[in-house]
Amino acid sequence: MHLRPYRNQDANAIAAIKARCDLADPLVLFYRRTSSPDTQQKGDDKRWRAHVKSTRRALCLEILMPGNVCWVLVLDDEDVEAINNHQNQQNKKPKHSSRTTNDETVAGFTIWSRFGSSDMARRWQGHGEKLTTRAKAFLSHMNLSIQYPFDSSIDRPRMAQFIRHLKTGPSPGPLEKERWELEAMYIHPLYQRRGFGGKALEWGIERAQQEDVRIWVWSTDAGKPLYLKNGFDEVGKVDFGGMIPDSEGVTVSVMVWGI
Numbered sequence: 215m216h217l218r219p220y221r222n223q224d225a226n227a228i229a230a231i232k233a234r235c236d237l238a239d240p241l242v243l244f245y246r247r248t249s250s251p252d253t254q255q256k257g258d259d260k261r262w263r264a265h266v267k268s269t270r271r272a273l274c275l276e277i278l279m280p281g282n283v284c285w286v287l288v289l290d291d292e293d294v295e296a297i298n299n300h301q302n303q304q305n306k307k308p309k310h311s312s313r314t315t316n317d318e319t320v321a322g323f324t325i326w327s328r329f330g331s332s333d334m335a336r337r338w339q340g341h342g343e344k345l346t347t348r349a350k351a352f353l354s355h356m357n358l359s360i361q362y363p364f365d366s367s368i369d370r371p372r373m374a375q376f377i378r379h380l381k382t383g384p385s386p387g388p389l390e391k392e393r394w395e396l397e398a399m400y401i402h403p404l405y406q407r408r409g410f411g412g413k414a415l416e417w418g419i420e421r422a423q424q425e426d427v428r429i430w431v432w433s434t435d436a437g438k439p440l441y442l443k444n445g446f447d448e449v450g451k452v453d454f455g456g457m458i459p460d461s462e463g464v465t466v467s468v469m470v471w472g473i
Contacts, residue, residue, distance in 0.1 A: 215321060215410060217417055220277060220284035227320040228286065228400070229270035235400045236265070239434060240464050241454060245372040264367040271358045273325075276397065278351040280342030281328040281335070287401070287414045289319040321410050322401035326418045330392035334425050379457050389430060394422050396431040411440045419444070419471065428472035441469045449473075 220228075236242040237250055248265040249258040277284045328338035341347060362368070396418060401410050422429045432452070433441050442448070450468040458464050 217285045228323045231402045232400045233266045233269045245376050268365050268367045275354040281339040283326045287322040321405040325398040327395045327397050392427045394429045431469045433467045446471045447473050
């Protein structure tokens with residue numbers, strides 16, 4: 215497996231990966247109307263396609279924002295062969311994988327965001343401020359805004375409630391002005407618990423070391439062990455339990471690398 219920069223033809227693959235991971239995230243399921251593409255119930259396939267399309271629109275805009283960098287984790291031939299052999303030994307049917315137009319197998323992706331006003335931060339933010347990138351971001355934002363009222367995968371009242379909770383929730387503490395934030399990290403469920411998450415983090419950790427800044431990330435309970443294993447420390451929690459019905463408590467851990 216190896217990391218490479220995001221390409222436009224990766225959009226479908228990374229949207230499908232995030233959409234699959236969303237199926238196990240109670241926060242996303244709070245405001246998303248979706249279901250697994252593996253089930254056979256009426257309407258599931260339609261809901262799934264709407265979810266993926268909506269996810270793609272949001273990701274495409276996020277990647278274009280100033281200071282944001284997306285890296286894609288791609289499997290090498292030996293990785294694919296090993297996983298297929300394992301699936302055959304377990305007598306499991308292979309789940310949907312994510313392929314680009316170049317027939318690469320995409321296992322996951324990360325989106326990093328550089329904050330600050332230093333020369334180094336401005337260098338990372340410079341690409342997003344180019345006229346061509348700003349024009350693409352504007353068009354992407356317009357497309358997202360136009361499609362939002364017709365997006366059947368979103369429960370709009372719950373989405374509004376979720377956003378209000380994020381804006382009014384307790385702050386984890388002062389954020390350093392100069393920092394990297396891991397905005398998104400998703401590994402396809404088929405490839406989880408194989409060490410791929412640590413590989414996906416490598417680029418950001420190396421950059422933070424070189425620039426002598428910290429990394430902040432807001433992690434679900436499922437992702438927390440990975441971050442702890444790779445040198446992050448928990449510095450706070452954001453509680454969503456009171457917002458989600460029939461929930462014993464859903465929290466997001468605020469993790470920092472470089473303390």
